[in-house]
Amino acid sequence: MEQQVEVIRTIGADHIALREQVLAELRRRIVDGDYAPGERLTETRLADDFGVSRNPVREALRVVEAEGFVEILPRRGAVVATLDETAVRDLFAVREQLETLAAGLAAERADADDIARLRQLCAEARAATAAENFDRVAELNSAFHRAVIDVSGNRWLRSISSSMYHHVHWVFRVGAAQRAPHSSEEHLRLVDAIEAADPTAATAAARAHVAAAARAALGQHPTP
Missing domain, CATH: 1.20.120.530 (GntR ligand-binding domain-like)
Structure with a gap:
């Protein structure tokens, strides 16, 4: 009888993978122009776009802000950066x-x-x-x-x-x-x-x- 090996996946590992997927897709949409310079990117909107919760979206926004793809503006929140x-x-x-x-x-x-x-x-x-x-x-x-x-x-x-x-x-x-x-x-x-x-x-x-x-x-x- 073939022995079945149980694969254990941790919540943390899945969370990291999901965050990276959201980050890659967010970055791709900015780079390809799907999200235009100056366009507002709310956590709620992005969560709906990607079909995920707001937590991985929030983390992805922090990364793309640090990379220079997104700016945080007073009273507007996150917007796609403009290449000047x-x-x-x-x-x-x-x-x-x-x-x-x-x-x-x-x-x-x-x-x-x-x-x-x-x-x-x-x-x-x-x-x-x-x-x-x-x-x-x-x-x-x-x-x-x-x-x-x-x-x-x-x-x-x-x-x-x-x-x-x-x-x-x-x-x-x-x-x-x-x-x-x-x-x-x-x-x-x-x-x-x-x-x-x-x-x-x-x-x-x-x-x-x-x-x-x-x-x-x-x-x-x-x-x-």
Whole structure:
């Protein structure tokens, strides 16, 4: 007779999982524009939207506030943050430092599998651009940059950049239709430099890419 093994699930474990699910979905809806900048997000409304109680919603709101996706305003409560020129400039200032460092290290450390992975992401992004699936393009854009950082082999870069790429996705998605074809070409130039094991060229390609992305983003996010 087969013995049955009882699986014990704790309330605490389920609560943490639910909170993380709510957080991921709330962040996704903000990044994808389902919740627009300036839109009010009450605990009751979000609980109804997600079909959960208010407790995990409250905890998720605290996290997205700390991440900069939500602001708490007097008499209004939680509202989706607005990406203004200062926020965008600050984001790209950090991107330039992190991504140029990652590119140089990736050029020193990449192997054939790493290059194949980067080229596959570029190919998927081109296909998504041709299909005008710009939500997917934005996801692949962030995935590409995370992959370059993974290839760099620097765990500190991975840790520091983790939350940043949610904001990169948010900024990119706004102008994805116009930016996507140029971004794909710039990504390919970066991969070529990494494959050539040329840290100087990779660093230059990453810097040029971030500068072009910043110019495009600032055109989308003027000072209020």
